[in-house]
Amino acid sequence: MHETAEATVTRKSEEELKELASLARLVAYARENARELNAEFSAYCLDLALGALLQDLDGSGVSLSQANDQDSFLPGTRH
Incomplete structure (x- = not known):
């Protein structure tokens, strides 16, 4: 069942993830x-x-804590 969930995740390139962020x-x-x-x-x-x-972003496999650490992702957000 876990494999099925992973198969539905849309993989994005690093550049697309940077654009989303x-x-x-x-x-x-x-x-x-x-x-x-x-x-x-x-x-x-x-x-x-x-x-x-x-x-x-979450659906693309990016953890929000990783994004915070790497990029000062979203200061002041409550999500």
Whole structure:
């Protein structure tokens, strides 16, 4: 059963993973700015987008703690 789950994981190249991580950082930055501006709905939507990006990274086999250690991945996020 574990092998089946691994077979469904989409493997991404290192470059694609870096791009996803960069996009996640950008969305996290925009989300924090939206919160500071009290743009609640925008912050909520950005939070959903960030969650989806983190899920994509996780599904690609990237552990979020590894990304934190290597790249200061997402400072200040609560995911």
